[in-house]
Amino acid sequence: MRVSWFFSSVLLLGLAASCATSGEAGPDGFAAGGSSAQGGSDQAGGSGGAPAPAPLQPATGIALGEVALYQGVKVSLYTAANGQVTKRNAPIIQGRDALLRVFFAPKPDWQPHRIAVRVTLQPGQGEAQVLEIQGTPGGVSTDEDLNSSANFDIPAALLDGTLSLRVELLDVEAGQGDTSGSAWPVEGFQALEEKSAEGNFKLRVYPIRYDADGSGRLPDLGEERQKAIRHAFLKRYPIPGIELELGEEIPWTSKVSANGSGWQSLLQKLVNLRAKEKRPNVYYYGLFLPTNSLASFCIQGCVAGLTLISPGTDDPSLRASIGLGYNDEMSLNTILHEVGHAHRRTHAPCGPFGQLPDQIDPKFPYKTGKIGVWGYDLLDRTLKDPAKFFDFMGYCDPNWVSDYTFNALFQRVVALNNQAAFVHGNPTRWRQAWFDLEGELRWGDIVERTLPPVGEELTVSLGEGPNARQVKGYFHGMSHLPGGLLLLPEDVGTPDVLDAGREGRFYVRGRP
Ligand SMILES: [Zn+2]
Numbered sequence: 001m002r003v004s005w006f007f008s009s010v011l012l013l014g015l016a017a018s019c020a021t022s023g024e025a026g027p028d029g030f031a032a033g034g035s036s037a038q039g040g041s042d043q044a045g046g047s048g049g050a051p052a053p054a055p056l057q058p059a060t061g062i063a064l065g066e067v068a069l070y071q072g073v074k075v076s077l078y079t080a081a082n083g084q085v086t087k088r089n090a091p092i093i094q095g096r097d098a099l100l101r102v103f104f105a106p107k108p109d110w111q112p113h114r115i116a117v118r119v120t121l122q123p124g125q126g127e128a129q130v131l132e133i134q135g136t137p138g139g140v141s142t143d144e145d146l147n148s149s150a151n152f153d154i155p156a157a158l159l160d161g162t163l164s165l166r167v168e169l170l171d172v173e174a175g176q177g178d179t180s181g182s183a184w185p186v187e188g189f190q191a192l193e194e195k196s197a198e199g200n201f202k203l204r205v206y207p208i209r210y211d212a213d214g215s216g217r218l219p220d221l222g223e224e225r226q227k228a229i230r231h232a233f234l235k236r237y238p239i240p241g242i243e244l245e246l247g248e249e250i251p252w253t254s255k256v257s258a259n260g261s262g263w264q265s266l267l268q269k270l271v272n273l274r275a276k277e278k279r280p281n282v283y284y285y286g287l288f289l290p291t292n293s294l295a296s297f298c299i300q301g302c303v304a305g306l307t308l309i310s311p312g313t314d315d316p317s318l319r320a321s322i323g324l325g326y327n328d329e330m331s332l333n334t335i336l337h338e339v340g341h342a343h344r345r346t347h348a349p350c351g352p353f354g355q356l357p358d359q360i361d362p363k364f365p366y367k368t369g370k371i372g373v374w375g376y377d378l379l380d381r382t383l384k385d386p387a388k389f390f391d392f393m394g395y396c397d398p399n400w401v402s403d404y405t406f407n408a409l410f411q412r413v414v415a416l417n418n419q420a421a422f423v424h425g426n427p428t429r430w431r432q433a434w435f436d437l438e439g440e441l442r443w444g445d446i447v448e449r450t451l452p453p454v455g456e457e458l459t460v461s462l463g464e465g466p467n468a469r470q471v472k473g474y475f476h477g478m479s480h481l482p483g484g485l486l487l488l489p490e491d492v493g494t495p496d497v498l499d500a501g502r503e504g505r506f507y508v509r510g511r512p
Pocket of ligand 1: 393
């Protein structure tokens, strides 16, 4: 199944023009004045074109306080204090719907009167579109009050990498005072410089049939649940669209426990499935139900999901995660979180009762693990307060996405989608050595790679005595448990003694 952001959300969001006429209105009845797609000149078009916007004068006594675009997080484009923002906190993404907010900054001599907020959108090719809302601003616009600003929906299709815009405040009723700061840019148009994700996000979900207790329990992956998964990603991930595929049922007969035992074997199953996938930018996710309910499984805390975290450059073969598949919000959050790990994100610094997660991202910029800037839910049309919401890469609720994670995920999505065009070399063969929670070694499959191996490079000693030798191995830790996966050259065989020199995580072990 394929769902793109534009087609899935257009019914909810409507086009910019219809939004304007439906009245994104201020508290004082900042009423919609309608909007129209604006054609070329009257001379060329004859009598059939759309009417030209009224020739209004720049607004008096009021300036633009800020112009900001929201595709999940607030990206400020212009502020009255600093002018055009030259270094953005997150990219503007091609093919993804956006909300444009125009903030008002009335001047000391402002006399309330009716103005028009006009946004002219100029695509690289084709006709400009003019969106206009009229009303009387009630005062200074604020971040937390959507109704205090003039808001415009920018449809995904217009954000094609070539869009420029111009924002103007114009007097509808005569006013007094100066007109400085009433337009941005002062002359002409400003390019939005939308960035391409180079394709949709692709997620393949596998229902795992839990046979360990004889129940054969399966997670619900019906239409409604699939839609909930798609929407969760569309809201928080910097993607133009999501393609969700349903994998075949996987029977599983080993016990998976809340304390972490049994998780790695199941993850190994998904990693090996993923290793056969030829498309580099597809994420695999296995969902399972180890008990009847989350409450019974997680009675004293639990592992809820697991992913191999690949340091260094990208490794497509490790894009696999598993997690609880209960029909609740927590399982949805776990999918977002684990797939974040598969995007090489580590943790934001927040956990319940002040207990921080392991593997905190040292570069995470917000000390309390919060989202840092205002967020916006494009589907529910609600703002997310940075004083209240936590980044979903931490363990705290309620969660949203920080601009830091939004930006980092985008950089990764672009890198992976570009990787589809990588020139792959001749396949090389690697042996999997899995280390469990206690550091016990379990030899895994042989996997083929057509790109150089990645992971934490380790010098591994094989064998003992005069026959001992050393090879390079590549280690991948796990998101929420000790242990992980070591890739070794195939010709190491399965020696009885292996020392990767990582005391406390894995070390010399006899062959099981
Ligand atoms: Zn985690």
